[in-house]
Amino acid sequence: PHVSDFGQKLDLPTPLPITQEQVRQFYCFPRTDHIGGRVVLTNHCEFVFDHGRMERFESPRSFFNLQDPSLVPKFYTPVKLSEAQALQIAHDAIKKLGYTDAMLAADRPPEITSPKRNGTNYIARYRVRWTDPTRGGNPQSPRISIEFEIDATTGQIWYLYINNPNTYLSDPQLEVQPTVIGQGPQATPVGPGRKVTPVSPEYARKFLDAILPQLSDFVKNTGFADKVPVFASDVNMARYLEKYNCGIVEGDPRAYIDMITGNRFMYSHGRVVAFYSSDAMNHPDREKPVTYPGIDSEQAKFFGKINMTTNDAVALVRKTIKKLGYAETELPVGELPVVSEPGWWGTNRVARCNIIWYTPDDGEHFKTTKISAEVDMATKTLKSLYINDHVNTNIWRKPPNVGIPLSTLPIQDEPPVSAQAESIREPKPPVNLPPNMPLPTH
Numbered sequence: 148p149h150v151s152d153f154g155q156k157l158d159l160p161t162p163l164p165i166t167q168e169q170v171r172q173f174y175c176f177p178r179t180d181h182i183g184g185r186v187v188l189t190n191h192c193e194f195v196f197d198h199g200r201m202e203r204f205e206s207p208r209s210f211f212n213l214q215d216p217s218l219v220p221k222f223y224t225p226v227k228l229s230e231a232q233a234l235q236i237a238h239d240a241i242k243k244l245g246y247t248d249a250m251l252a253a254d255r256p257p258e259i260t261s262p263k264r265n266g267t268n269y270i271a272r273y274r275v276r277w278t279d280p281t282r283g284g285n286p287q288s289p290r291i292s293i294e295f296e297i298d299a300t301t302g303q304i305w306y307l308y309i310n311n312p313n314t315y316l317s318d319p320q321l322e323v324q325p326t327v328i329g330q331g332p333q334a335t336p337v338g339p340g341r342k343v344t345p346v347s348p349e350y351a352r353k354f355l356d357a358i359l360p361q362l363s364d365f366v367k368n369t370g371f372a373d374k375v376p377v378f379a380s381d382v383n384m385a386r387y388l389e390k391y392n393c394g395i396v397e398g399d400p401r402a403y404i405d406m407i408t409g410n411r412f413m414y415s416h417g418r419v420v421a422f423y424s425s426d427a428m429n430h431p432d433r434e435k436p437v438t439y440p441g442i443d444s445e446q447a448k449f450f451g452k453i454n455m456t457t458n459d460a461v462a463l464v465r466k467t468i469k470k471l472g473y474a475e476t477e478l479p480v481g482e483l484p485v486v487s488e489p490g491w492w493g494t495n496r497v498a499r500c501n502i503i504w505y506t507p508d509d510g511e512h513f514k515t516t517k518i519s520a521e522v523d524m525a526t527k528t529l530k531s532l533y534i535n536d537h538v539n540t541n542i543w544r545k546p547p548n549v550g551i552p553l554s555t556l557p558i559q560d561e562p563p564v565s566a567q568a569e570s571i572r573e574p575k576p577p578v579n580l581p582p583n584m585p586l587p588t589h
Contacts, residue, residue: 150196150201156244157240157304160192162190165186169188170186174187176197179327183196184196198312198314198318199318200315202310203307205305208305210272210305219265227301228302230259230273236302237257237297251293251313251314252280257275258277271298273299275297278290282443282493290310294306346400354393356379358419361418365422370467372424373406377406382406399415399546401415402414415536416542417543418536420535421533426530429531450492450498451498451526460524464502477539484502484518485502501519502519502521503518503519517538518532520532
């Protein structure tokens, strides 16, 4: 019914209403949480349904999607429509579908490709395209909002693509539940992983008291936005005392300390090795929306004016590392890092810069993060810093003695946590691109 209604409103070149007998192929989206698919009719017209509405129509007579150059002469017909007439057809189609020009950024000048001349003949097709400069990507190359291919002889629409979240609707309700025929990719440990032995609440509290002075020094030396000195009352104790948040890893106490403010520290091998501000873009616990308008709202949290260069950002990280007492021989941040520039979201800047130092590429193993940092380019402040103590083993120090020997801790019968599972709490290489951006179906 959606396909038929769409075809009828636009007077598309296919028999209506469309029945299953006219369907040559149907490619159903394979995910249980995503209703949609591509319908191919026996006349080779194609329709895509996604996000609760029709997204795309393509006729086999579409020139701009032509794959066989030998068929170009079939498109030689007289040009009878002006550019203004083709543009009016596009505007009328938007209205017939129940949209407004403003919804689709079609209230501004479009990009128009006029019929091309080939000798004495014309390829009688207009392409009319509006882009949306308010979402994603570089403003010099904005995302397509809606695109038409219009016959310059007859005014027929041969192709239409709608790629604007303003048109998204709820999925239709189905009377059947999908049968899951196979599992998706499963996380599997690489090697034996790192076993985490939970500690008693008594040990966890004493360990926290012992490392609080180091947390305070870390905050003071880095300039991170947290109060100093740090007291146990500043810590989200319920979270801290959760199983595995304080535990023994490879004979060494390791702890994740979440503050009431939402900031997080990670302590391992006798040092504070990571900090994430509550508003860090790459905070390990940040849940990123996958649909609009949530994606727009999430990106807007990081908009800002760029008040420093990426060289300044790298210098800030190096200065912070030095303030923490590390020598260049311990953490060679004098080497060139990989720097991701502040991103764009429409005409807005995502004012965050991510900086990563990797292990050397030896051609046989994947590069591993040695140090990573996120810098707010608007406020000129660090939002996160992670020192991989599993790579930089030369920074290890003896952890504080809390009066309870590790050898006397009760060993609980818990399954080992793999390296991959543990890394959920550790940072992934960050990027400044919009997260989970839906890809065009075609």
